[in-house]
Amino acid sequence: MLDDVDLLVCGAGPVGCVVAERAATLFNWKVLVVDKRPHVAGNCHDSHHKSGVLIHNYGPHYFRTNDDSLLDYLSQFTEWIPAKYEVRSAVKGKLLPFPINLTTLEEYYGSPLTSESARRLLDEKRLPIHEPSNSEEMAMSRVGPELYESFYRNYTIKQWGVEPRDLGPEVCGRIPVKFDRDPRYVSHKHQVMPRLGFTAMFAKMLKNRRIRMLTDCPFEDVRDLIRPRRATLYAGPIDAYFGHRLGKLPYRSLRFEFAPRDVEFSQPCVQINYPNEHEYTRSVEIKHVTGQRHPRTVVSYETPQAEGEPFYPIPNVPNKELYQRYFELAEQERVRHRVYFCGRLAQYKYFNTDEVMLEALACVRKMERECGAKPVRSPSSSWTSAA
């Protein structure tokens, strides 16, 4: 039975679910999805804490995208609720809006500002670095040394375990500086959360009679047993796929502590960053954006660590070079054995959830071209559905 597989998918996170769903629906392929964890949705997994409050088990996932067609596609599997992702940073004994905006600058410097005077102020403070080559230079070029020290440097050291100058510019480059008072963390066109949560959305994607899901099943347990007729989609760490034969790629991990509270809300917004105090980087009260109404709440505290489940690739020059060598092996594997590497861990790239889903959709198009897939409309199979 397990041999009757067109596509083997390793990982039931955003990439695995999108590719499995598209291959089953569009190509009529029989898909087997395996995941070593006991649940679907990967790091987007959410569940009810014993207090009854919906939590994000692996850190906050704030869904946002500028892509209308991605939202349309996902809307087959969920309804959405609008969400306000508001973050503040504990700096100078206050909770200041973050990313730095006009209000942050006023409160930090203690004087009223307009957009124009704030721009002039930062023009005086920032360093003239035209092509930042690392995250320290990136932040210095946007806000200058003082704000860099207050908001970025220590947070980044805690988060990554290295100095910002040892990280690619794209890490701190994720954070804009804004000259308005918009307190939202991001400026994407769509900022929405799945009404019933991410796990429900991903489970619905897999609820297809041509998809079978095996949880608690590491890829290593099946890779030599199953020969898929068409392709394999691998969303795990790329170095692990190749037995770390070129050396280990470093990943940053996280530890979470979930603290229930007997109040409806415990902090003023969904996320508070602590750049300069505590071992943890941030406290997250996800209830601000899940839409759940509940008399109690749960706050999660996130502490970065070197060991443990891989969460973030660490983007710096030596790691990117090592990844490139693995990428060449992966290309050979694709050409010879139709194994496709997609996702944050498989491409060693710091993607957001929407970005990784767009990668997954691009991967499906590549499979269509390279694996003889013929789009069909009406799947017919006796395979039982997954959950």
Ligand code: UDP
């Ligand atoms: N960052 C920072 N100070 C903050 C928040 C973020 O210096 O208060 C830096 C840090 O290096 C972090 C990066 O910006 O890893 C990206 O932050 P983001 O909030 O996008 O991280 P994620 O939510 O993906 O962990």
